[in-house]
Amino acid sequence: MTDIIQLLPDNIANQIAAGEVIQRPASAVKELLENAVDAGATEIQLIIADAGKSLIQVIDNGNGMSETDARMAFERHATSKIKVIEDLFKIKTMGFRGEALASIAAVAQVEMKTKKADDELGSFIEIENSLVLKQEPCAYSIGTSISMKNLFFNVPARRNFLKSNAAEMRHIVDEFIRVAMAFPQIFFSLTSNGQQVFYLEPGNLKQRIIQILGNNYNAKMVSVNEETDYMNIYGFVGKPETAKKTRGDQYFFVNSRFIKSAYLNHAVNSAFDNMIAKDSFPSYVLFIDLDPAQIDINVHPTKQEIKFEDEKIIYAFVQAAVKHALAQFSIAPSLDFTLNAEIQNLDAVSKPFTTEKKEAASSSNLFKTFTQKNQAHKIDPNEKSELKHWKDFFTSSEEKGDRIQNENKLIAKFDYEDGEQKNILSPKFYLLNSFLQLHNTYIIAATNNGFILVHQQLAHERILYEKYNVASHDQQMPAQKSLFPITLELATADAVLLEELLPELSVIGYQIEPFGSNTFVIQASPADVLQGNEKHSIELLIEQFKHFSSDIKFSKREKLIRCISRQQAIKAGQTLSQKEMQILIEDLFKCITPNSTASGAPTYLEFKEDYLDRMFGK
């Protein structure tokens, strides 16, 4: 026996393939909803039990399937959406890979009922582990109902990998919203454990946005609408006042498919330039429709990232369309450009993009600067650089310090080495009891051999971060009871998120109780939260957490602690008394890592006497 290669049995091959398509309950939800949309349904119901772990059911009133198709649909690479490879470049449907149902059948127990309008009887089919257990005719109204039970029942490793119900439910809600937002003319409902979460009557896009994102968007949206031969863009951007401190309500759809694109997001942001604060994010729901041949949706298995044939045009177009919309509604000062002409006349739009042009573009300097990553930041270690001198500044004599120590009241002494990192900047200095606040933002504190310049907000952020960090590991934070219980009403997606965060929040001092239908009652908050500010602090926390939540590097607790310490830190602009400055600086240097915030911003800079001397040529 020397031959060792075997073909994998179908069910195993399918299970492996399924790993790409179905990562969690939400991925199945997305695929099933998209199938229902593709089938031309006008009403789609999603029913969830146990965050999709025990049941995901989608009922639609679409085309339905014939008896043979019902069976075929579950085969791998079975699709009615492409027949020849050229079709791939004309895709107008959500699905096309023919993998979703096969994948679902490989990792769950599936039952489907389906009937076409003209057929007398429908079909019932039961599949599990890629094996058809039963297929028989049945009575059914028009459309399809697919239910998948016990996801990953046969792949325990994956099942164990699933997150808490609250976390999985949040992913499901995200996917549901993305599909429902893209098709406002379709009725959608979502029921979870028997409770209605969404009930979205068909309507126009504006109505759908308000149904999903909340009524506070009413009258705060500006419509975007531009048409060219190359592409159309339509939808809404929030007026500048709806901008959020975090990337909250931002939706981009290309040919009705939700996509994530940092590049296009940047285009919208730049259109808001000077209208919103630098560190805030505009809200938008924008649709781009263009010839499917101009995009490649195939690059990502879950189809959330796409490649455009010519990104630069799309960027310019999106930016111009948003600017135009803002100008029209006299939100931005009127801008003197005529969008349609500008875009229409671009060579790239009016003429086909040839290979020569492609080459010309990629050999341009601009292109090279973008592609030679990190070049601008590279520091040549052999180069004579300012950096070298830094080393000297931090190894200066200690005698001077001892002398001054006797002359002044010593408030703290620091002498630590950063064990893990080889840090040439490990400070050694004494702080003297004398502070000066500059621009209500910086504190100058004299040391034995120079001074340090502390950023009050960043320093406080570090202090709170370590405080909450200790609390979350050792003991609970002291909480203060609210004078009156405060009710908090949230948008559905936010409510689902808050529900998920409740256990962690209680550790750091928040006592919040669910009160049904997206309402919560705040009973207590951490002692650092100002009375009267409790509600706002939670809303802010949710916003910030969402900003963070795509970052898988950090645990939920870490993200929360970072958010809350940033939020509660005293802000730049606040006047501090001598005593407050002293306490702040003392607390800072009691920290394990006083020199930077959790996200890496420096909390203080040190200026050494001999450095100062040198600057003055002494």
Ligand code: ADP
């Ligand atoms: P794809 O959507 O990529 O074609 P799927 O595995 O999701 O692949 O579905 C396979 C086929 O089954 C689809 O092409 C479609 O013909 C049929 N199908 C799936 N879901 C439905 C549905 N809800 N109603 C009607 N037909 C469906």
Ligand code: MG
């Ligand atoms: Mg599909």
